[in-house]
Amino acid sequence: MLTRRSALFGTAMAALMFSVPAFAAADLDLPREKATLVAPPFVMTHEQATKAGPKIVEFTLTIVEKPVVIDEQGTTIPGMTFDGSIPGPMMVVHEGDYVEVTLVNPATNSMMHDIDFHAATGGLGGAELTQVNPGEQAVLRFKATRSGVFIYHCAPGGPMTPVHVVSGMSGTIMVLPRDGLKDQNGKPLHYDRVYYIGESDFYVPRDEKGNFKSYTEIGESMPDMLDVMQKLTPSHVVFEGKVGALTGKSALKANVGETVLIVHSQANRDSRPHLIGGHGDYVWERGKFANPPQVDQETWFIRGGSAGAALYTFRQPGVYAYVTHNLIEATLLGATAHFKVEGKWNDDLM
Numbered sequence: 001m002l003t004r005r006s007a008l009f010g011t012a013m014a015a016l017m018f019s020v021p022a023f024a025a026a027d028l029d030l031p032r033e034k035a036t037l038v039a040p041p042f043v044m045t046h047e048q049a050t051k052a053g054p055k056i057v058e059f060t061l062t063i064v065e066k067p068v069v070i071d072e073q074g075t076t077i078p079g080m081t082f083d084g085s086i087p088g089p090m091m092v093v094h095e096g097d098y099v100e101v102t103l104v105n106p107a108t109n110s111m112m113h114d115i116d117f118h119a120a121t122g123g124l125g126g127a128e129l130t131q132v133n134p135g136e137q138a139v140l141r142f143k144a145t146r147s148g149v150f151i152y153h154c155a156p157g158g159p160m161t162p163v164h165v166v167s168g169m170s171g172t173i174m175v176l177p178r179d180g181l182k183d184q185n186g187k188p189l190h191y192d193r194v195y196y197i198g199e200s201d202f203y204v205p206r207d208e209k210g211n212f213k214s215y216t217e218i219g220e221s222m223p224d225m226l227d228v229m230q231k232l233t234p235s236h237v238v239f240e241g242k243v244g245a246l247t248g249k250s251a252l253k254a255n256v257g258e259t260v261l262i263v264h265s266q267a268n269r270d271s272r273p274h275l276i277g278g279h280g281d282y283v284w285e286r287g288k289f290a291n292p293p294q295v296d297q298e299t300w301f302i303r304g305g306s307a308g309a310a311l312y313t314f315r316q317p318g319v320y321a322y323v324t325h326n327l328i329e330a331t332l333l334g335a336t337a338h339f340k341v342e343g344k345w346n347d348d349l350m
């Protein structure tokens with residue numbers, strides 16, 4: 001279901017132009033809740049399980065086109081983002097809830113955008129229904145019928161779809177089972193913390209000397225960037241939009257004994273997360289919670305165009321690197337995060 005309001009044409013004209021069924025707030029007699037999104041690696045406040053019935057959860061995603069620095073040398077891309085972060089914020093609902101998203105494309109932007117939800121059922125995941133030019137906004141509502149972590153991304157069509165995705169426009173929605181996560185025997189699982197790690201591949205053109213070129217305008221970078229993209233060899237593979245975004249002072253935190261849910265998304269390319277010195281106690285490699293998790297995992301696989309989830313209880317203090325175990329990508333291209341874990345050392349384990 002959809003409504004659209006256009007700053008360009010005014011509401012009356014928009015109603016004529018887009019003759020979609022009237023969007024009556026009363027058509028679903030369900031409670032409504034406004035979600036407050038937060039920038040990754042953090043995740044909006046949510047309940048891990050609920051006894052309440054389904055509701056309509058309202059989200060607003062604002063598209064922000066802005067220059068984004070993606071490495072420590074200051075290489076700048078003309079970023080396109082949901083809510084200003086790469087990846088976009090993680091949305092959380094429960095299975096059976098209705099997701100109602102207002103997608104805002106401010107008049108200050110220059111491009112048309114939309115959103116394709118892999119969690120949604122219906123043509124193009126809502127992308128066609130949410131096409132918004134600068135100065136427009138659209139409201140899309142879909143029912144979250146399957147549990148799991150799912151990608152959302154911009155999909156304006158043709159080569160613009162990968163251009164927008166590799167410029168930053170993807171994120172994840174987590175649809176939790178109403179009674180929460182469960183192990184392979186159906187026993188409830190809980191987490192003390194949840195982190196959302198969004199992996200991106202960037203394709204930055206180089207100058208005659210081999211140095212990365214910086215751009216602020218997408219129109220300016222696109223022809224060169226398409227050349228790099230066609231070689232399928234990214235210049236950067238990073239977490240949270242930048243080399244080093246989750247290392248050093250920005251390392252993810254946890255304590256010994258805490259259970260951490262790590263959600264990992266990759267909208268465009270395959271990845272192989274590995275926690276150096278730890279494991280995946282429970283891993284939903286394909287990210288879909290109706291399937292039993294695999295236990296005691298070493299390295300798991302995130303297919304391009306999907307998100308996966310891993311649950312791990314830290315047992316030892318220290319700094320744990322979380323990498324894609326293509327070690328070239330982890331060390332030379334940027335795909336490394338750190339978990340800084342505090343607590344008491346266990347001599348028995350090491």
Ligand SMILES: [Cu+2]
Nearest residue numbers: 113114154164
């Ligand atoms: Cu877009």
